[in-house]
Amino acid sequence: MNAYVESVIANVKAKHSSEPEFVQTVEEVFSSLSPVVDQHPEYEKADLLNRMTEPERMFTFRVVWTDDEGKVHTNRGWRCQFNGAIGPYKGGIRFQKNVYEGIIKFLGFEQTFKNSLTGLPMGGAKGGSDFDPAGKSDAEVMRFCQSFMTALYRYIGPDCDVPAGDMGVGGREIGYLYGQYRRLKGVFENGVLTGKGLSFGGSLIRPEATGYGAVYYLLEVLKHEGETIEGKRIAISGYGNVGWGIMKKAKELGAKVTYFAGPDGYIHDPEGVNTDEKLNYILEMRAKDPMHCKPYAEKFGCEFVEGQKCWGVKDVDIYMPAATQNDVKMESAEKIAASGVKYYIEVANMPTTNDALNFLRSQKHMIVAPSKAVNAGGVGVSGLEMSQNSERISWSAEEVDAMLKKMMKNIHDVSAEAAERYGFGYDLVAGANIAGFQKVADAMMAQGLF
Ligand code: 2IT
Numbered sequence: 271m272n273a274y275v276e277s278v279i280a281n282v283k284a285k286h287s288s289e290p291e292f293v294q295t296v297e298e299v300f301s302s303l304s305p306v307v308d309q310h311p312e313y314e315k316a317d318l319l320n321r322m323t324e325p326e327r328m329f330t331f332r333v334v335w336t337d338d339e340g341k342v343h344t345n346r347g348w349r350c351q352f353n354g355a356i357g358p359y360k361g362g363i364r365f366q367k368n369v370y371e372g373i374i375k376f377l378g379f380e381q382t383f384k385n386s387l388t389g390l391p392m393g394g395a396k397g398g399s400d401f402d403p404a405g406k407s408d409a410e411v412m413r414f415c416q417s418f419m420t421a422l423y424r425y426i427g428p429d430c431d432v433p434a435g436d437m438g439v440g441g442r443e444i445g446y447l448y449g450q451y452r453r454l455k456g457v458f459e460n461g462v463l464t465g466k467g468l469s470f471g472g473s474l475i476r477p478e479a480t481g482y483g484a485v486y487y488l489l490e491v492l493k494h495e496g497e498t499i500e501g502k503r504i505a506i507s508g509y510g511n512v513g514w515g516i517m518k519k520a521k522e523l524g525a526k527v528t529y530f531a532g533p534d535g536y537i538h539d540p541e542g543v544n545t546d547e548k549l550n551y552i553l554e555m556r557a558k559d560p561m562h563c564k565p566y567a568e569k570f571g572c573e574f575v576e577g578q579k580c581w582g583v584k585d586v587d588i589y590m591p592a593a594t595q596n597d598v599k600m601e602s603a604e605k606i607a608a609s610g611v612k613y614y615i616e617v618a619n620m621p622t623t624n625d626a627l628n629f630l631r632s633q634k635h636m637i638v639a640p641s642k643a644v645n646a647g648g649v650g651v652s653g654l655e656m657s658q659n660s661e662r663i664s665w666s667a668e669e670v671d672a673m674l675k676k677m678m679k680n681i682h683d684v685s686a687e688a689a690e691r692y693g694f695g696y697d698l699v700a701g702a703n704i705a706g707f708q709k710v711a712d713a714m715m716a717q718g719l720f
Contacts, residue, residue: 272304278319278410289372291595291620294324295379298624302703305692310404310711317720318711324412325378325614326359327351328371331421333399335414338407347418349397349432352378355713357391358429360649360656361437362635365443374398375631376595377436380619381649383706384642387681390653395431397422403438406559423454428461428660435465440511441477461659464652473655476648479674481515483647484590484617485523486524486675490682491613491639494696503542505529505586507579508553508593509563512617512645517552517591519544531579532563536580538573539566581606588613591621598622599630607633616641631699643681643702650677 282296282491300319328350336342344596348371351359361381374396382394402412411714426433435444444465451462475482485499485691492499502525506513509530517527526542543549548570555565567574581589581598582605591597597618598606606614614630616622619641622630631638632685651674658664665673682698685708689701 271301272307272308274314275300275304275341280385281320281400282599282636284322286375287373289375291372291376295376295620296625298358298620298627299379299383299669299685299703299707302694302700303707306704306707311576312715313383313711316604317713318714322353322382322599322710323379324350325375326354328375328378330423333401333417333421335410335417335503337410345399345401345414346407346610347397347399347421348374348376348663349422349425349431349433349601350395351395351425352396353382353710353714354393355574355710356386357393358427358640359395359431360392360652361387361397362397362434362435362448362649363439363443364396364436364440365401365403366398367400367402367404369400377379377421377619380642382710383703384646385649385653385708386706387684388646388650388653388677389700392432392649392653392656393554395433396436397433398436398438401438404701408442411443415443419450420454421452425541426451426462428459430460432652432656433463434649441465441472442537443465461656464655466655468664471649471655471659471664471702473670474665475670475674476651476655477511478515478518479651479670480512480617480645480648481517481592482519482671483650483674484516484644484676485519485525485614486647486681487639487644488521488588488590488615489614490679491615491637493699494675494682494686495637496614501526502588503528503586504527504588504590505583506590506592506617507531507536507581507597507621508591508618509524509556510560510592512648513592514549514552516592516617517547521549528582528586530563531580532561534562534564535574535576535578537563538575538580539568539570540572540585553579582609584609584611586611588615589613591619592617593621595620596623598626600626601676602626603629606630607636610635613637613639615639615644615672623646631697636697637696639701642706643685643698645683647674 378396460471685701
């Protein structure tokens with residue numbers, strides 16, 4: 271490994287020992303950059319890599335809200351404005367009990383390279399709170415969102431920082447957050463948030479974009495291998511917004527999701543989630559109780575395996591982990607490699623531990639694609655939402671979908687090209703890291719030291 275890259279990784283490990291997810295992502299991204307840094311000694315002179323690991327700004331804030339019984343709760347909120355070199359800070363907000371600095375920082379770092387890959391002018395950011403949305407009423411969520419935005423609104427804006435959803439933050443939360451922003455600012459500045467409802471500036475296809483984009487990216491990988499998607503069987507984890515989008519697009523293109531895993535176990539539906547009834551049922555099931563997917567098996571008479579993940583099943587063609595970070599560890603990776611399945615397409619942010627990811631990449635029979643490329647269609651369509659808001663227009667679903675498809679093809683192609691150029695062959699992981707890095711690096715080098 272290049273000595274400067276090695277020293278930066280060592281530095282991050284020493285400085286961030288209490289933030290393992292952040293250390294993990296820096297190591298994953300930067301370990302692809304050795305040949306690039308070898309060719310660009312000016313990066314070390316400008317200490318570019320150490321600068322890239324330090325957020326431009328990160329802050330916490332107090333979020334106080336009252337529950338329906340009048341009891342007062344105090345949560346912590348975060349916003350990490352990681353890198354603004356190529357555009358306004360952009361990235362989601364996550365509400366989840368386990369959120370802490372390390373999660374927000376890792377997501378903000380990933381977001382910087384992901385956003386760069388979209389080809390749109392968006393910097394990297396992430397935010398969130400340790401608020402647990404489970405079991406909260408609409409009114410409680412509203413009060414929480416209003417309090418969160420009251421603390422945050424001075425520090426964001428359409429040309430400054432544009433939050434969106436992530437886990438625990440969907441259309442309902444974005445609506446409440448935007449309402450409070452508008453109330454406080456006294457302006458209709460809807461470019462401040464993406465993932466909005468259609469009646470106040472949301473973009474068609476944004477809710478489906480991450481899942482659809484993942485399948486469009488997959489199409490390019492299959493094309494590269496001389497295959498098509500018809501008849502392909504897919505195993506996924508997660509059946510949230512993203513997993514659901516994959517199911518829907520797969521069905522449309524003649525493939526099928528035959529396995530999906532939730533917190534309580536996994537479902538095996540050999541027919542696939544291939545009817546509108548099944549797709550709608552998943553929405554209903556999730557709205558009622560996001561922790562259990564077993565009711566699907568009861569309703570449609572298929573197998574449910576309690577407490578297990580579907581990693582290692584043999585009767586599929588493609589694995590797509592779409593749940594959360596570090597879902598696939600070494601033990602699962604060994605099962606995946608042994609199953610003989612060729613395609614491992616990451617979808618959730620950092621769903622694979624670094625040792626597991628490197629193990630899968632080293633399998634000669636496998637093709638591995640990284641989440642920061644595969645799931646970039648979500649934020650990509652957020653970028654298109656920003657464009658529509660600033661022009662005060664709305665594009666049709668067909669227009670947005672066509673742009674998304676083109677964007678995913680481009681992300682695949684620039685990644686493959688970057689990997690080839692630096693001697694990695696068809697290594698989509700290294701390629702995405704290099705291609706995402708290059709634009710941010712150029713912009714930072716041009717803008718002087720800070
Ligand atoms: O992880 C992600 O890319 C997101 N949660 C979406 C971010 C965005 O700004 O749309």
